[in-house]
Amino acid sequence: xxxxxxxxxxxxxxxAMAAARELHGRLTKPAGSLGAxxxxxxxxxxxxxxxxxxxxxxxxxxxxxGDHGVHAQGVSPWPQEVTAQMIGNFLAGGAVxxxxxxxxxxSVTVVDVGVATPLPTDPAVLDPAVLDPAVLDPAVLDPAVPxxxxxxxxxxxxxxxxxxALTRDEALAAVQTGIRxxxxxxxxxxxxxxxxxxxIGNTTPAAxxxxxxxxxxxxxxxxxxxxxxxxxxxxxxxxVRAALARHTPDPADPLGVLAxxxxxxxxxxxxxxxxxxxxxxxxxxxxxxAVSAALAAAAFAPAAVDAMVAGHRSAEPGATVALRHLGLDxxxxxxxxxxxxxxxxxxxxxxxxxxxxxxxxxxFDSAGVAEK
Amino acid sequence: xxxxxxxxxxxxxxxAMAAARELHGRLTKPAGSLGAxxxxxxxxxxxxxxxxxxxxxxxxxxxxxGDHGVHAQGVSPWPQEVTAQMIGNFLAGGAVxxxxxxxxxxSVTVVDVGVATPLPTDPAVLDPAVLDPAVLDPAVLDPAVPxxxxxxxxxxxxxxxxxxALTRDEALAAVQTGIRxxxxxxxxxxxxxxxxxxxIGNTTPAAxxxxxxxxxxxxxxxxxxxxxxxxxxxxxxxxVRAALARHTPDPADPLGVLAxxxxxxxxxxxxxxxxxxxxxxxxxxxxxxAVSAALAAAAFAPAAVDAMVAGHRSAEPGATVALRHLGLDxxxxxxxxxxxxxxxxxxxxxxxxxxxxxxxxxxFDSAGVAEK
Numbered sequence: 192x193x194x195x196x197x198x199x200x201x202x203x204x205x206x207a208m209a210a211a212r213e214l215h216g217r218l219t220k221p222a223g224s225l226g227a228x229x230x231x232x233x234x235x236x237x238x239x240x241x242x243x244x245x246x247x248x249x250x251x252x253x254x255x256x257g258d259h260g261v262h263a264q265g266v267s268p269w270p271q272e273v274t275a276q277m278i279g280n281f282l283a284g285g286a287v288x289x290x291x292x293x294x295x296x297x298s299v300t301v302v303d304v305g306v307a308t309p310l311p312t313d314p315a316v317l318d319p320a321v322l323d324p325a326v327l328d329p330a331v332l333d334p335a336v337p338x339x340x341x342x343x344x345x346x347x348x349x350x351x352x353x354x355x356a357l358t359r360d361e362a363l364a365a366v367q368t369g370i371r372x373x374x375x376x377x378x379x380x381x382x383x384x385x386x387x388x389x390x391i392g393n394t395t396p397a398a399x400x401x402x403x404x405x406x407x408x409x410x411x412x413x414x415x416x417x418x419x420x421x422x423x424x425x426x427x428x429x430x431v432r433a434a435l436a437r438h439t440p441d442p443a444d445p446l447g448v449l450a451x452x453x454x455x456x457x458x459x460x461x462x463x464x465x466x467x468x469x470x471x472x473x474x475x476x477x478x479x480x481a482v483s484a485a486l487a488a489a490a491f492a493p494a495a496v497d498a499m500v501a502g503h504r505s506a507e508p509g510a511t512v513a514l515r516h517l518g519l520d521x522x523x524x525x526x527x528x529x530x531x532x533x534x535x536x537x538x539x540x541x542x543x544x545x546x547x548x549x550x551x552x553x554x555f556d557s558a559g560v561a562e563k
Numbered sequence: 564x565x566x567x568x569x570x571x572x573x574x575x576x577x578x579a580m581a582a583a584r585e586l587h588g589r590l591t592k593p594a595g596s597l598g599a600x601x602x603x604x605x606x607x608x609x610x611x612x613x614x615x616x617x618x619x620x621x622x623x624x625x626x627x628x629g630d631h632g633v634h635a636q637g638v639s640p641w642p643q644e645v646t647a648q649m650i651g652n653f654l655a656g657g658a659v660x661x662x663x664x665x666x667x668x669x670s671v672t673v674v675d676v677g678v679a680t681p682l683p684t685d686p687a688v689l690d691p692a693v694l695d696p697a698v699l700d701p702a703v704l705d706p707a708v709p710x711x712x713x714x715x716x717x718x719x720x721x722x723x724x725x726x727x728a729l730t731r732d733e734a735l736a737a738v739q740t741g742i743r744x745x746x747x748x749x750x751x752x753x754x755x756x757x758x759x760x761x762x763i764g765n766t767t768p769a770a771x772x773x774x775x776x777x778x779x780x781x782x783x784x785x786x787x788x789x790x791x792x793x794x795x796x797x798x799x800x801x802x803v804r805a806a807l808a809r810h811t812p813d814p815a816d817p818l819g820v821l822a823x824x825x826x827x828x829x830x831x832x833x834x835x836x837x838x839x840x841x842x843x844x845x846x847x848x849x850x851x852x853a854v855s856a857a858l859a860a861a862a863f864a865p866a867a868v869d870a871m872v873a874g875h876r877s878a879e880p881g882a883t884v885a886l887r888h889l890g891l892d893x894x895x896x897x898x899x900x901x902x903x904x905x906x907x908x909x910x911x912x913x914x915x916x917x918x919x920x921x922x923x924x925x926x927f928d929s930a931g932v933a934e935k
Contacts, residue, residue: 219652220659221789225905226878226898268935276932280591285925287592291916293923311931417593418935506598524896525913526598533597540912541897544663551665553657559683560648563640563790 192367193446193462193491199469200492203237210242217554221563227520228545231500235546238471238497243549247383247473247542249332250297251376252288252532253463254281254387255369257455258307258347260356261434262392266427268419269391271347272308277389279311281531282337288387288531292334295539297385299337299532302372304365305455307347310339331379342368344455351396351434355451362450362458369462370469377470384467384474385502385539386481387532388456391417394507397483398431399452401509403440404486405516414479414507414528445490453487460484465491468498475542477535478505478528482513489517500542503527503534564739565818565834565863571841572864575609582614589926593935599892600917603872607918610843610869615921619755619845619914621704622669623748624660624904625835626653626759627741629827630679630719632728633806634764638799640791641763643719644680649761651683653903654709660759660903664706667911669757671709671904674744676737677827679719682711703751714740716827723768723806727823734822734830741834742841749842756839756846757874757911758853759904760828763789766879769855770803771824773881775812776858777888786851786879786900817862825859832856837863840870847914849907850877850900854885861889872914875899875906 211233216222223229235244256278262271280286281301284293292299303310330336344364348356357365376384394416401412409431415424438451449458461484467474468488476485476499488495501514503523514521522538555562583605588594595601607616628650634643652658653673656665664671675682702708716736720728729737748756766788773784781803787796810823821830833856839846840860848857848871860867873886875895886893894910927934 218659219649219657220901224789224899224901225659226900228897228899270933270935273933276930277591280925280930280932283925283930285591285923285930287590287597287920287924290919290923294912294916294919417596522895522897523913525600525894527596527600528598529592529596537913537916540666541895541909544666544909547662547666548659551657551662552659553652553655558648558652558655558657560652561642561645563642 192370193363196370196465196469197492200494202494203497204240207240207242208233208237211236211549214242214549218552219555219558219560225548232545232549235473238473240471244546245382246546246550249381250295250383250385250539251332251381252292252297252299252385252387253372253376254288254299254301254389254532255304255456255459256301256389257305258390259392259396259454260348260350261352261395261430263350264352264430266395266430267392267416269417271391274389274391275306275308275310282339284337286531287529287533289337291533291536295536296334297536298332298334300340300372301337302340302368302459303343304368304459305344305347331375332381348454351452352430356453357450359446359450362446362453365455365458366462369459370466373463373466377472384463384472385532385535386460386463386474386477388460388480388530390454390456393454393456393480395427395430396452396454396457397479398509399434400448400457400483400486401513402431402435403448403452404442404490405512407512412509412512414509442490445487449487456480457484461487464488464499465495468492468495473500474498475500475502475535475538477502477532478530479507479510480530482510485517486513502538505534564742565735568742568837568841569864572866574866575869576612579612579614580605580609583608583921586614586921590924591927591930591932597920604917604921607845610845612843616918617754618918618922621753622667622755622757622911623704623753624664624669624671624757624759625744625748626660626671626673626761626904627676627828627831628673628761629677630762631764631768631826632720632722633724633767633802635722636724636802638767638802639764639788641789643763646761646763647678647680647682654711656709658903659901659905661709663905663908667908668706669908670704670706672712672744673709674712674740674831675715676740676831677716677719704753720826723824724802728825729822731818731822734818734825737827737830738834741831742838745835745838749844756835756844757904757907758832758835758846758849760832760852760902762826762828765826765828765852767799767802768824768826768829769851770881771806772820772829772855772858773885774803774807775820775824776814776862777884779884784881784884786881814862817859821859828852829856833859836860836871837867840864840867845872846870847872847874847907847910849874849904850902851879851882852902854882857889858885874910877906
C-alpha cells in the first residue's frame with residue numbers, strides 16, 4: 192500500500208501552472224498585487240492539473256493521537272492521561288480545534304493511533320456510535336459531529352532513549368493508517384486535508400525527526416513545547432541529542448527513522464500527507480508535529496511537497512528549520528504553539544481565497560477596466 | 564459631529580481585559596499557546612467593556628473612493644478613469660474584494676467621496692436602485708448585494724504639489740461622511756467594520772500623510788503602489804518630499820494635515836475609524852491607505868487605537884512605518900498591495916477565531932482535563 196501510494200505521486204503540472212500565471216495577468220488587479228496568494232494559487236493549479244484548480248472544499252481535519260515512551264524522561268510538565276482526556280474534549284466539541292473547525296466549516300476526525308491510557312467512556316462525552324470506524328458516508332464530513340476512529344497500533348511508543356520507539360512494522364502500520372484516512376476523507380468528498388495532532392510529549396520525537404532529516408543541531412530543533420522551564424528545556428535538548436547518538440537515523444530510510452525516533456501520530460501524519468499527494472489533493476500543514484512528519488513524507492516521495500501548504504509558523508523553533516528544508520513559506524505567523532490543527536484552520540480561508548480569485552474575479556476585458 | 568465623536572472615544576476597559584486574561588488561563592490549552600490571538604481577544608474585550616466580547620459579526624467593508632490632483636504629476640501608470648471603472652467592478656461583484664467578501668460573509672458598501680470621472684452608468688453594471696443612498700435597512704449588510712453611496716465632496720482633490728489638496732471644510736465633510744457610514748453600518752447591526760479604498764494615485768498622499776504624522780523620511784514612507792518603475796519611483800519620492808516642504812503639515816492639527824496633503828478617501832477612512840471607536844466597535848485596517856488614515860484618527864483621538872486591529876502588513880513600506888507608530892502588529896503578512904479591503908478580509912477569520920475561543924472553548928474543569 193505504501194509503495195503503491197508513493198508510486199502514484201507525480202510532479203506538478205507545468206501547463207496548469209502556466210495557465211494560472213497567465214490568468215492572473217488578466218484579472219482586474221495590478222500584476223503581483225496579491226503577493227504570496229498568487230504563487231499559492233499557481234501551485235494548487237499545478238497540483239490539480241487544471242486551471243483554475245477546484246475550490247478546496249469541504250475541508251477535513253484529521254487529528255492523529257498517540258503517546259510517547261519518552262514521557263518517562265520528564266520532557267513534559269503534563270501527565271500522559273491528558274492525551275486521552277483531550278480526545279474526549281475533541282469529541283465533545285470543547286477544544287480550540289473544534290471552535291476553529293466550526294467557524295471554517297471543517298469536519299474533525301480523531302484517530303487513535305496509539306494512546307496509552309483508556310479513552311474516556313463517559314457516555315455524555317463519548318457516544319459509542321461514534322466509536323464505529325466510520326465508513327464512506329457523508330456524515331464523515333459533517334462539521335457538527337467530530338468522529339473517532341480507533342486504529343491503535345500499540346499503547347504508546349517505547350522510550351526512544353532506551354530502544355527504538357517502534358518496530359518497522361509498527362511504523363508502517365501507522366503510515367498506512369494515515370494513507371487510509373486520507374483516502375476515506377477524499378472519497379467522502381474532502382477537497383483539502385488539514386493535519387492535526389495530540390500527544391503529550393510529542394514535540395520531543397518531532398525535534399529528533401527534524402534533526403535527523405535536516406541535519407540541524409538539536410538546539411535549533413528543540414523548543415519548549417507546551418511550556419517547559421529552563422532546566423527541563425536543557426534536559427529535553429540532551430534527550431534529543433542522546434536519541435540521535437543512539438540510533439544514528441538514516442534520512443534515506445524514512446521508515447527506519449520513524450521507527451527509531453518517531454511517534455505513531457508522526458508516522459500516521461506522514462501517511463496522510465502521502466495519501467493526499469497521491470490523490471492530488473492539497474494538505475494544509477499545522478505546526479511542528481506536522482512539519483516533522485512532512486519531512487518524512489518528502490523523504491518517501493520528494494514530489495509530495497507539491498501537495499503541501501504550510502499553514503503557519505509554529506513558535507517551536509524546529510518548525511522553522513523544517514519549513515526551510517521543505518522550501519515552504521507559512522501563511523500565518525502569530526506565535527501559535529497549540530497543535531491540534533489550529534494553525535492550519537486559521538490559514539484555511541487564505542488558501543480558499545487564493546483559489547477563489549481564479550474562479551470569481553473579472554478580467555480587465557470583461558469588466559471594462561482600462562490597463563496601465 | 565466630529566467633536567461629539569471624538570469626545571465619545573474612551574480608553575479600553577481594564578476590568579474586561581483582566582477577565583479575558585483570567586479566562587484564557589482556564590481554557591483547555593497550554594497558557595499562551597494561541598500566541599497573538601490571546602492578546603487580540605483581550606484587546607477586544609477591553610474595547611467592548613465585557614468578557615467575552617461579542618463575536619465580530621456581521622462584518623461590513625466600507626470602500627471609500629476618490630481621485631487625486633497629484634495624478635497629473637505622473638505618480639501612477641494607471642489612467643484616472645480606472646477609479647470609476649473599478650467602482651463598476653465592485654458593484655458588479657467582479658473585484659477581488661467581492662470574492663473575499665462573499666467568502667467571509669461580509670457586506671460591501673462603496674462610497675464615492677470624490678471620484679473625478681463619471682461613474683459607470685451601463686445598467687448592466689450599475690442598477691440605478693443601488694445608487695439610492697441607502698438608509699437603515701437590513702439590506703445594507705447583505706453580502707450578496709454591493710451598495711453604492713454617493714457622497715462626493717468634490718471631483719477629486721487639487722494637486723498637492725501646487726496648492727492644498729482640500730479646504731478644511733472639504734476635509735471635514737469627508738471625515739464626517741466616514742463617521743456617518745460607521746454609524747449607519749453599526750446601526751444596521753455590523754459587529755466589525757473593515758476599511759477599503761479605491762483611488763488611482765492614492766499611495767502618494769498616503770506617503771505624505773505617514774511622513775507628516777510619524778516624522779519618517781519620504782524614502783521610508785513611499786512605495787511603488789500598483790507598480791511604478793525606477794524613474795517614476797524616484798519622481799514619486801521627490802513629489803512626497805516637495806509636498807512636505809511646501810505645506811509643512813502640523814501633526815497636532817490632523818484636519819489641517821488631511822486638507823493640505825490628504826485625499827478624500829483618506830479623510831473619510833479617518834472618520835470611519837473614529838466613528839467605530841466612538842461606538843466601541845472594532846475596525847479592521849487594510850493596507851497603506853488605511854494605516855495612513857489611522858494615523859490621522861489617532862491624532863484626533865489617541866484612544867481610537869484601542870478600536871484598531873491591523874489586518875495585514877502591506878508590501879508598501881509606509882505601512883510598516885505607520886503600524887510601528889501606532890504600536891500595532893499585523894495579523895497577515897503575505898506581500899499584498901492591492902487595497903480595496905482585501906488584506907482586512909483575509910484577516911477577518913483570525914479576529915473572529917480569537918474571540919470565538921473565549922465563547923466556545925471548554926475549561927479544564929468542565930472538560931475533565933488535568934492541568935500540568
